[in-house]
Each structure stands twice: as C-alpha cells, then as structure tokens.
Amino acid sequence: MPLDGLLLEGQRASLLAVDDTPAILDLLTISLGGDYDVVTVESGQAAISAFSARRFDLVLLDLMMPDMDGFETLRQLQALPGFAGTPVVFLTAMDDLASECSALELGADDYITKPFKPNLVRLRIGNLLHRVRLQRMLTLALSGAEQGLWAWLYEQGELRVASNWSLALSEDGQTKGNAFAGWAPVTHPDDAPLMNTVLEDYLAGTSPAFDADVRLRCVDGQWHWFSVRGKRTGDGVLMGAYRNIDDRKLAELQLRQSETRYCNVMNATGEGIWEWSAGVPVLHTNSSFLRMLGLPLTDTVGLAQLAGLVLAEDVAELEGKRAALMAGDDPWALEFRIRHQDGHALWVALHGQVVERMADGRASRMVGALQDISQKKMIEEEFRRLALFDALTGLPNRRLLIDRMHQAISGNRRHGSLGALMFIDMDRFKALNDTLGHDYGDMLLVEVGRRLQATVRGMDTVARLGGDEFVVILADLPSDREAASMDARRVGEKILGALGEPYALKEHRYESTPSIGLCLFGSADGEDVEAILRRADNAMYSAKRAGRNQLSVAED
Ligand SMILES: Nc1nc2c(ncn2[C@@H]2O[C@H](COP(=O)(O)OP(=O)(O)OP(=O)(O)O)[C@@H](O)[C@H]2O)c(=O)[nH]1
Incomplete structure (x- = not known):
C-alpha cells in the first residue's frame, strides 16, 4: 500500500457524504467540517464519480436514495480499485433498521440512525477513523516487513493465511489460497517433518515460540524460503507471521559455498589454519592442521592437549614469548617441535596475528597457520653439517x-x-x-x-x-x-x-x-x-x- 494512501496521526481525514437530502448534507458539513475535509454529493452515481476521481478516508452513505440505493452504491464503490479498506458508515432512517444487518453483511463498518445527533456522529466517526489509522499502521508495518499473517488450528488441521503483504501461498503453484489443511499442503516435503518437530518442541515448552525456516510453495509455482513464527493464542490455535527469507538463505548458501571453497583451497595447500577466541579453551582448525599432527578430524583441538604435545625442550621458549605475541599487532612466527600422535616429533612453524582486541586492549581473537617444516629443518641441518x-x-x-x-x-x-x-x-x-x-x-x-x-x-x-x-x-x-x-x-x-x-x-x-x-x-x-x-x-x-x-x- 502506498504511503500517501495511509491515514496517519495528525493528518486531516477526508469524508465523502452521500445523501439525497441537501439539509442532511448541510448538517453533516457543519458538524464535521471543523475536524475533517467533507465533500458532499447527492446521489450514488455522483459518489462513484467522486471516489473515482480521488480517494476518501471514510464514506457516509445514505441507505435510501431514489436512483441508486446505498446497497448498490456500496457494491459499485467496492469495485473501484482504490476503495478496498475504506470504512463505510450507513445513514439509515429508524424504520430502515431491518436493513442494517444486510448493510453490515455487505461490508459497512457502522450505521447511524436518522435523525442523528451531530456530536454523536462526530464521536463515532472519530472512533472509526482511529481504528482505521491503527489498521493502516499495521498494514504499513506488515507490508514493510513483507509479512503474511496466519492462524493455525492445529488440532483441526486448518490453516488460514492473510498473505496481502507477503508472497501468496498456493497449493497447486497457480491459485492463491487463504485456507489450507494445515501447513503440509504448501510445505516442501523435506521441510514438512520440521514443522511437526517445531510444533512439538513449542507445545512441550522446550522452545519459546513456534519458529521454523522452511520452503513454502507460492503462486509462482516455486518453493521460497520463509521464516514462520508464531505463538499459541488459544486452545489448539497458533497465530503468527510468515516472512520471505530467500535473500538471507541465498546469502547463507553463498557464505557456506565460499567457506567450503576457502577450506578446500586451504586443505589442498596442506596448510593448517587455526583460529583462537579469548576465553575459549580450544582452537578452531581446518582438517590439514589436525592431519599434520595425526589428531582426529574434528573442528577443534584443546589448547591444553596441544600444549602437551610440544617437546619439553621447546616449552619454556614458547611460554616466554607468549605475552609479547599477544601484545603486538604484527604477524609472528614461532618454530618448535611437536609430537605427532604416532610418536615421532616434527618441526612446525606456527604463524599468527591478533585480529581483534577488547576495549581494554587485550587480544580477543587470533588467527594463523601451522606448517610442517621438518623437511626444511632437515635440509638446514644437512647444510650446517656440510658447512662444518x-x-x-x-x-x-x-x-x-x-x-x-x-x-x-x-x-x-x-x-x-x-x-x-x-x-x-x-x-x-x-x-x-x-x-x-x-x-x-x-x-x-x-x-x-x-x-x-x-x-x-x-x-x-x-x-x-x-x-x-x-x-x-x-x-x-x-x-x-x-x-x-x-x-x-x-x-x-x-x-x-x-x-x-x-x-x-x-x-x-x-x-x-x-x-x-x-x-x-x-x-x-x-x-x-x-x-x-x-x-x-x-x-x-x-x-x-x-x-x-x-x-x-x-x-x-
Ligand atoms: N682418494 C682420494 N684421494 C684424494 C682426496 N683428496 C685428495 N686426494 C689425493 O691425495 C693425494 C695427496 O697426495 P700428496 O699428499 O700431495 O702426496 P703423497 O702421494 O701423499 O706423497 P707425500 O705426501 O709426499 O708422502 C693426491 O693424489 C690427491 O689427488 C680424496 O678425497 N680421496
């Protein structure tokens, strides 16, 4: 819904008053003109022309008019493109009260009996417009957040959706649907079991809300990713909103792919990669890192376990340098010997750099690489031997x-x-x-x-x-x-x-x-x-x- 169609707080509302009696129109203009912009017309046909030319925030519609009565006028108004959501108040003579039900059924929001008290009319219109404002604000919020609303009567297997602001759901991929036999008919078969698990968890109290990221079928015939979130509002009823998250899922996928590519490249080089965060007793590593030391191929390795593998002769030197490495921002490298799981010792070069610090300057994240330099050390040793x-x-x-x-x-x-x-x-x-x-x-x-x-x-x-x-x-x-x-x-x-x-x-x-x-x-x-x-x-x-x-x- 475009913003200029919203009736926001502080804006003067415009009313279209339709009545075949000029005196009533005069009375309405006098009593309401101070608060609202009032436009008056004397027939249903004129009302339709007026509304075709511009929008109004509320229509006051006489029920009994000679050429076209209020019912027919309302029907034709409802067919106009910008009319949806416009509140309509019928003006009825006391003896029309029997028609009032039909009027309300047809979509009228309220009725006022003639003769009316101007003050009462002003108050009822004020209340109605307040409600309209709130509804339009809600519409704006939902439209901005691209959310659709839903109510799930899970015990009866019934799902109702109001998808005006989000992608419309569809059972067959063509026709928009507002009611389904639960989520299953519109949920991707791979994700359907998740819906049940999430419901069970929520009803069992293990999760604070019914919350699932799933693929739902839309009117374009495609599966789209949605975040479906709601809460229990009564016995057997959940209500909530669904929101399209295709962009987020695509970004997640791209990130995963790029991480996988990065890991593959890193693993292919044989270089061990590590990351350390302050307060965490483990290093996150790639598989090359673990393979180099013959450790099980998990994602992490305990710091204490690693420290225990360093050869006793090299421990003191490493410990001595630790504080200085954490204090500086330059990349560093240490060479030391470490024991492989099969018992043999290998020379490694540990490279690292502090990449994040806390407010007080202490290192909070370090990243780096681990290289097996045993071969290099052997060659160096051989050169030394040859030289001497x-x-x-x-x-x-x-x-x-x-x-x-x-x-x-x-x-x-x-x-x-x-x-x-x-x-x-x-x-x-x-x-x-x-x-x-x-x-x-x-x-x-x-x-x-x-x-x-x-x-x-x-x-x-x-x-x-x-x-x-x-x-x-x-x-x-x-x-x-x-x-x-x-x-x-x-x-x-x-x-x-x-x-x-x-x-x-x-x-x-x-x-x-x-x-x-x-x-x-x-x-x-x-x-x-x-x-x-x-x-x-x-x-x-x-x-x-x-x-x-x-x-x-x-x-x-
Ligand atoms: N097999 C072998 N011979 C070498 C090596 N390095 C030098 N030579 C040879 O050792 C010999 C050294 O001879 P000299 O010490 O000069 O003479 P000599 O025959 O021992 O005679 P005198 O020293 O005068 O008793 C030369 O023929 C060199 O070519 C080596 O690594 N292996």
Missing part, C-alpha cells in the same frame, strides 16, 4: 677446526694450560689412488679418520683439512711445557703406530704410514690459529724430509 663437516669421513672440516682451535686457545688461557696440534699427512697416498683407484684411496682416508678418533680422548678434536691431511688438537695439556710436550709426543707415537698398521681395503691388504708434525700452543703468547697450523705443517714437512713415517716436533 667433511663429507667423506664425517670429521670436522677446516672451518670447524679453526673454531675448535679458538675454543682451545681460550680454554688454555682460562686454565693456564697448554695445547698441542698435530698435522698428519699420509705417506705416498697418491700411489694408492694411482694403483688401486680413488675409491680405495677414500676407504683408507675413512679408516684413518676412524683410527685417529679411536686413539685420542673424546675432548680432543680430529679434523680433516682435505686430501690426505688430518689435524688433531689435544686440549688441556699440563701447563708445564716439558710435561705437555711429553704427553703430546706420547699421543703422536700412538698415532704413528695406529696409522702404520696395515689396512684391509676390501680384498687388498695395504701398508701405509703417516708423517706427523707436532707443535705446542700456549696460553699467553697470543699466537693466531693460522700461525700455529703453519708451524705444525712445517714440522710435518720436516718429518717427510727426514724419511716419512715419523713424528717431528716444531721448535718453540
């Missing part, structure tokens, strides 16, 4: 050797002790490569490394510089040079013996010997690592020059 260890023998390489030398020198300084460095080069190693081949040469180098490690203490370092050159660092020798030199020589002799033993290289028995250069390095002399290595190297060349297979000690 010799690939053939697994011994520390030159880089790590220099590092260990620095440690040994500072250890000596702290304890006032001495250290020794032995430079070991296998004699005529090239000949082995040339005769049996490189692989046999490699075998010998591996065996040399093993024998060196077996000969020295665990705290000493055995390193391979490259080729057939090895270095041994003896740390923490006595501070007395003589005693330290004696100790170092003794180890050197042992090495000489160990490396001089024959080598079983597969089917070949091979004899080889080393040349060893030894030098002491002291606590206070400030000599650098390269210089120490040079001294030992020179001593080793002295041993070579002196005929190989011997130990040569560098001069201090």
